[in-house]
Amino acid sequence: MKICVLGAGSLGCAIGGTLAKAGADVTLINRRPEYVDAINRNGLTLRDAGGQQRVRVLAATSAAGLGVMDLIIVLVKSFDTLAAMQGAMCLVGEHTVVLSLQNGLGHEAVLADLVGAERVLAGKTYVGGLLVSPGVVVAGTQGKETLIGELGSHTPDRANAIAELFNAAGLVTTVCTDIRATIWDKLLINVATGALSGITGLPYGALYQVPEVRACALAAVAEAMAVARASGIQLSIQEPHEAWDKAAAGLPFEFKASMLQSLEKGSITEVDYINGAVVERGAALGVPTPVNATLVACIKGIEHGLQSHPQRKEAT
Numbered sequence: 001m002k003i004c005v006l007g008a009g010s011l012g013c014a015i016g017g018t019l020a021k022a023g024a025d026v027t028l029i030n031r032r033p034e035y036v037d038a039i040n041r042n043g044l045t046l047r048d049a050g051g052q053q054r055v056r057v058l059a060a061t062s063a064a065g066l067g068v069m070d071l072i073i074v075l076v077k078s079f080d081t082l083a084a085m086q087g088a089m090c091l092v093g094e095h096t097v098v099l100s101l102q103n104g105l106g107h108e109a110v111l112a113d114l115v116g117a118e119r120v121l122a123g124k125t126y127v128g129g130l131l132v133s134p135g136v137v138v139a140g141t142q143g144k145e146t147l148i149g150e151l152g153s154h155t156p157d158r159a160n161a162i163a164e165l166f167n168a169a170g171l172v173t174t175v176c177t178d179i180r181a182t183i184w185d186k187l188l189i190n191v192a193t194g195a196l197s198g199i200t201g202l203p204y205g206a207l208y209q210v211p212e213v214r215a216c217a218l219a220a221v222a223e224a225m226a227v228a229r230a231s232g233i234q235l236s237i238q239e240p241h242e243a244w245d246k247a248a249a250g251l252p253f254e255f256k257a258s259m260l261q262s263l264e265k266g267s268i269t270e271v272d273y274i275n276g277a278v279v280e281r282g283a284a285l286g287v288p289t290p291v292n293a294t295l296v297a298c299i300k301g302i303e304h305g306l307q308s309h310p311q312r313k314e315a316t
Helices: 010-021 033-042 078-086 107-115 157-168 179-200 211-230 240-248 258-264 275-285 290-308 311-315
Strands: 002-006 025-029 044-048 051-055 058-060 069-074 092-100 120-125 128-133 136-140 146-150 173-175
Touching: 002 010, 010 025, 010 044, 010 051, 010 069, 010 128, 010 136, 010 258, 033 058, 069 078, 078 107, 092 107, 092 157, 107 120, 120 157, 120 179, 146 157, 146 179, 157 173, 179 211, 179 240, 179 258, 179 275, 179 290, 211 240, 211 275, 211 290, 258 290, 275 290
Parallel strands: 002 025, 002 069, 025 058, 044 136, 069 092, 092 120, 146 173
Antiparallel strands: 044 051, 120 146, 128 136
């Protein structure tokens, strides 16, 4: 199986590198030349609780010339989904499967419009990744589950084949019969910690030491759960604290949520697709979401400050 990770940032390198370490044929696509050059020159260094290992894996800045892939794992930021997939259509062949493991809601519809709904699988992963330097990534894979599933009426054969490959590499993967519920379960995890980590600037270890942060997180998750239930979603998470507890389970003290990582790089975040999605759906359903609306406003304010004052990017 020829695999391409489209959007091989910290998480993409953690997953793609783990697959490559197990012998899979993997290509990582990252548009930043310095990251690609470092990986092709020195290999990808994966760090975890057991130490670190250098993995030889191909990296590229674009899809050009890579040929048709059997599996494209999409891990670009939500707001880049359309442009990234448009630039990667040369990877899509007759039997190519496109699997979104992105945070938030709505990516599968964007991908389906481009490649056809019959090619798209949905999924969510609790694996974490933290970029230390070009070509060096902390991979939070131990005990972190990945869940995938069909959106339509297809049999689960291809999802099972992908899950088998992932499991053989040490990425605990389950095929779900109700992937919509799985997507919302993961959204609750992102709601619990993403914006709060970005606003406070705290990695997980420090974030979880502040009782007031925990209280805010539980309130935000409770709102999201109310929206999900109003949408007819059967959640596996029954209490807000379950999302809060699960978010950091197995991750190192210094791990940073993706929103904080984005802000530290001076980039915009995926808040519109996470807390913002809760606010938007809540408004459509008549479910109040004041905590999530406040978190969105705070993140937007930080983004605006970074864009208005470029010198702040250098400081981070």
